[in-house]
Amino acid sequence: MSEEALLTYAQVVGPSTLAFPDLGGLASIDREPSTTLKRRASSSFEGLDVDSRKRLKEDMSQDHEEAVAQVPCIPDISVADDLAEELQCGCCSALLYRPVVVYPCQHYFCGRQVPSRFVVGRLLTGQFSCCALWVRNGGTNCPACRGVSKQVLPSRPLQLMIDILLRHDPSRARPEREKEQADEVYRNGVPIHIPTPREASPEPNLHQSAEFARPCPHCAAGNRYGWRCPHPVPDPVADPDNAWHTEDGCPPGHGYCGNCENLLALQAPTTTKCDMCQVSFCGIGVQGRCIAASLLAQHPHGMADLSDLIQSAEVYECFEGNAIEVDILLDHLSAQRITPRHIYRDIVEYISHQPRKFAPLLERDLFTDVHNVVAGPDPGIDSPRQRICRMCATEVLLYGLRDWWVRERRRGFLEPSVMSRPDCPDGSHCEKQNDQTHAKDYNHIITPPLELPPPTQPEASASQVADVDMAIVPEPSASSERDITAALLDNGDPLMPPYAPSSSPPPPDPDIFGSSQDFRDAVDAML
Numbered sequence: 001m002s003e004e005a006l007l008t009y010a011q012v013v014g015p016s017t018l019a020f021p022d023l024g025g026l027a028s029i030d031r032e033p034s035t036t037l038k039r040r041a042s043s044s045f046e047g048l049d050v051d052s053r054k055r056l057k058e059d060m061s062q063d064h065e066e067a068v069a070q071v072p073c074i075p076d077i078s079v080a081d082d083l084a085e086e087l088q089c090g091c092c093s094a095l096l097y098r099p100v101v102v103y104p105c106q107h108y109f110c111g112r113q114v115p116s117r118f119v120v121g122r123l124l125t126g127q128f129s130c131c132a133l134w135v136r137n138g139g140t141n142c143p144a145c146r147g148v149s150k151q152v153l154p155s156r157p158l159q160l161m162i163d164i165l166l167r168h169d170p171s172r173a174r175p176e177r178e179k180e181q182a183d184e185v186y187r188n189g190v191p192i193h194i195p196t197p198r199e200a201s202p203e204p205n206l207h208q209s210a211e212f213a214r215p216c217p218h219c220a221a222g223n224r225y226g227w228r229c230p231h232p233v234p235d236p237v238a239d240p241d242n243a244w245h246t247e248d249g250c251p252p253g254h255g256y257c258g259n260c261e262n263l264l265a266l267q268a269p270t271t272t273k274c275d276m277c278q279v280s281f282c283g284i285g286v287q288g289r290c291i292a293a294s295l296l297a298q299h300p301h302g303m304a305d306l307s308d309l310i311q312s313a314e315v316y317e318c319f320e321g322n323a324i325e326v327d328i329l330l331d332h333l334s335a336q337r338i339t340p341r342h343i344y345r346d347i348v349e350y351i352s353h354q355p356r357k358f359a360p361l362l363e364r365d366l367f368t369d370v371h372n373v374v375a376g377p378d379p380g381i382d383s384p385r386q387r388i389c390r391m392c393a394t395e396v397l398l399y400g401l402r403d404w405w406v407r408e409r410r411r412g413f414l415e416p417s418v419m420s421r422p423d424c425p426d427g428s429h430c431e432k433q434n435d436q437t438h439a440k441d442y443n444h445i446i447t448p449p450l451e452l453p454p455p456t457q458p459e460a461s462a463s464q465v466a467d468v469d470m471a472i473v474p475e476p477s478a479s480s481e482r483d484i485t486a487a488l489l490d491n492g493d494p495l496m497p498p499y500a501p502s503s504s505p506p507p508p509d510p511d512i513f514g515s516s517q518d519f520r521d522a523v524d525a526m527l
Contacts, residue, residue, distance in 0.1 A: 084165060089110045091131070098110065131152055227268055344393060422442055428446060
């Protein structure tokens with residue numbers, strides 16, 4: 001309470017004495033003025049000039065400004081670069097798009113589109129989500145740390161940071177076309193389901209003897225596949241006396257898988273057989289590879305994407321080493337987003353509609369010795385072909401790639417500069433195809449003319465058909481033939497021989513012939 005307030009209070013109460021024991025020495029308050037209650041300043045401040053105190057404060061403020069000025073200022077561009085580096089996807093190493101977080105390791109990836117990338121100097125555009133593609137290919141762990149993943153959820157904090165970065169620097173955004181394609185792959189805000197991890201493949205026994213055959217997965221009683229071999233192979237460890245020697249060939253009812261080369265049961269439900277190379281596959285060793293799938297469902301081995309075509313030497317051999325034509329083909333596939341599997345399926349459909357189907361490929365022995373195991377007997381060149389293995393699918397792709405490119409050029413989706421090149425007189429047999437200048441100036445993919453159906457024969461009139469039918473008469477007996485010949489030689493006229501009962505039918509009526517010449521022709525035909 002201030003001094004003025006105390007005086008006012010004393011006037012209201014009266015001249016009576018007010019005791020304040022807590023004020024230390026101030027026992028009473030009267031009408032006389034009293035000292036202030038504010039604490040006195042320290043004696044150390046006595047004798048100081050006011051101007052010097054102001055100058056000291058100004059010096060301190062100047063020192064603070066100089067210290068702040070000495071702190072390095074980080075430009076906005078550097079902050080944006082650092083932030084963009086932290087917001088990179090763990091798979092595609094580009095700025096996150098619709099980020100998702102893998103738990104519990106908390107690594108984050110693109111929830112949608114895999115960006116374009118350069119492979120061997122060529123731009124390849126992606127079509128799938130980084131994390132979703134990993135899961136579709138059978139991944140059950142985190143792509144970054146390979147840790148066990150329980151769930152994948154979208155991340156709002158990361159999306160907010162990305163939005164702030166793009167508002168500051170819009171040039172870092174993905175192309176609109178890429179975003180539209182990504183939106184078709186992954187729905188925003190939807191968690192990605194991680195499937196249950198597959199059962200691990202059995203560990204290979206590196207120390208097993210190659211002298212004896214090992215039992216197949218179906219030989220053991222009560223195996224997990226629910227089917228047992230009718231002729232189980234004895235275990236050489238448990239029953240060495242009855243072990244099967246590999247020098248004697250395959251055990252009865254068994255064969256070797258064309259992919260993992262392990263023993264398999266030929267009649268097992270999981271066993272499939274390629275109709276091209278006649279090699280069986282166990283369906284157990286390696287998922288997706290130890291199988292002969294249907295023609296259109298199979299994946300060509302070593303031809304997963306466009307980069308495999310670029311690195312394949314067989315593709316250049318299909319075009320006689322003409323690198324210019326191969327580059328035109330690869331540019332077209334990249335622009336139209338055509339995958340090797342798409343080409344393979346087109347080739348299979350085209351061959352299936354041909355009269356001989358796969359017979360020309362079998363005659364060229366394209367599917368011989370494609371595996372390191374013994375193949376089964378071929379049922380015949382005209383037998384139906386419904387299943388194919390991965391290696392044979394690659395052979396079909398390489399066999400029909402050039403013809404597919406010829407048919408694709410007819411569709412007219414190429415650039416005018418490519419289609420306007422004059423055709424080389426030597427065509428695909430030109431010896432100058434390896435010359436870059438000559439290959440650029442001339443076209444060596446000569447499109448053969450469309451095959452027209454053969455002209456149909458004009459239909460014969462009803463009268464002509466009747467004449468032909470009537471001219472075909474039954475063959476007379478030997479005696480009738482001698483009589484007719486003698487009559488023709490003597491008279492030269494179309495006389496009928498005398499009728500004599502015999503086992504042969506009667507001779508034809510002369511009225512059915514239009515002239516004597518027709519009759520002679522008919523007789524000559526019978527003779």
